[in-house]
Amino acid sequence: MGHFPVMLGESLEFLAIRPEGTYADLTCGLGGHTGAIARQLTTGRVISLDRDAESLELAKQNCEDCLDRITFRQSAFSQLTETLRAIGIEKVDGILADLGVSRMQLTSPHRGFTFMQAAPLDMRMDRQQEITAADVLNRTSERELAQLFMSLGEERRHPAERIARALVRARPIRDTGQLADVVQSVVPRSGKLHPATRVFQALRMAVNDEPGELDAMLQQAPGCLAPGGRWVVIAFQSIDDRKVKTVFRDLGRQSRARILTKHVVRPSDAETRKNSASRSAVLRALEMN
Template identity: 40%
Template sequence: MRASAGSAPQPHIPVLLDEVIESLALPETGLAVDGTFGAGGYTRALLAAQPDIQVVAIDRDPTAIAAGAALVAESAGRLRIIEGCFGSLDVLLAAIGEAGADRIVLDIGVSSMQLDRPERGFSFRNDGPLDMRMAATGPSAADLVNEAEESHLADIVYHYGEERRSRAVARTIIEARRRGRIETTAQLADLVAGVVRSEPGIHPATRTFQALRIAVNDELGELVRALHAAERILRPGGRLAVVTFHSLEDRIVKQFFAGRSGRSAQGSRHLPGGLPGAAPARSFAPVTKGPVLPGEDEQRRNPRARSAKLRVAERTEAPAPAPLAAVEALASLPDARGGGRR
């Protein structure tokens, strides 16, 4: 979920919750997977919707895993929480003896708890270390900002943040780090604000912070892997529901479901001509016609829902084909495909 600049911290509220549960059409028994556990909102709803269904929840954030211990205790053996990346959900399920799943829900992006904790370094609302890691390992945003080449930084900011002033942002970062390391969210936000024009209701650093967070956590690559993993692990008739929060995520989900259901998808500025080389096997059938959007009441209650989109598809009996190369390409930087912004 996304936070707007200057807003007060808010509790984590699952977006499109009723629509997700309704579209999943949960069976009375079976296995449901919450691939992005977070604060457990979808997991609680899954447990409550059917008293005999089993739930496995996955999260890469050890803080979320620890916070979910109470819910595990309350579930009377119906809930297991696994630490790991949801892009490997089929492998993670196999490791605990589960050969298939009946329902999977994915809520893509950063959680409110991560945004609202300054020490995690996801937001410029409060100053904190420039971290942005969802897990506790790997290079941080500070490492990326202080060590990446200027052209690589610019490509990240342009592609993952869709920031038109990406070259100016990268150049400013390079100039600033010659004077010393950029270590805090406030330092970076001030630098970006010096070269990006303010827009009503949007902090100048919003798109840059989004871009760095996506790059640090390989969020788009993780989403692509999760879609293919769900395809492999879902039983025939199983359903996959995905909630996204910005155009990059939604484009990937839209193209994946279109390619796997045999429908043509519109091209994009990233992939002219749509889905070249898409596999013909119809491994999914659409459940929702286009994206499901939050209603006005939900948007008033939860401003973070405004950009959310839900897409749902049902697994057919067709075997899982090879991964869609065109969808995988959507998670890559443009210059890696031979055409970055210069």
């Protein structure tokens, strides 16, 4: 499986890694960023976290050459402070959070994150949790579904309402293929973007409470950074980046941090040619005072 950690060079540059430092990668994925950080360490350590147990197991295989410098833990954003303290760590020298969905999740048919082929309506990053996409889709009212597609999927109001109405009428929705077909029946395809893309995004974010988890991480991370510690966040959706921008701006205004990225940093043309999934990525970084 090809794995391209997004904006790897830029992330490492802004983290300004010290060989003896302690770093936290809050979204381990397949271990691309984690391994790259660990390989720059001598006596230092990377605390690599992810909600997805399958991702963590694959990451361990991809980081076999530097496992002695990595501590893996299954953990959500909202458990950041608690997880670090359980390991015996109060402060770290750098935090990296890549807010994208991992390639493994998107390309694994049984996970239900994509409409490219019929699969169970799952979409759970942590498969121990009970709520699945099927639960959200088949139990939520028409009005609430439309609001979900607008607020999390950034879908326009009238298409969102038409989609919600069609889905409620077609219940029970049994798999990702049926879901995509119902959406396309009321919002015909125009252009490159599949009409179900925003619906799948909204459902994934709702199932995993991504807005709540991001809010918790943005609240906890500053308190986990040592003075001079660096914080790098890579976002792929404007609604996420707006939150990151606001928190960074507020920390700067409070003189608690120095913003390192006056404007968002975007991937190079060379990277987007190699990995089209990186096209929408934006990076922000700061240093705690």
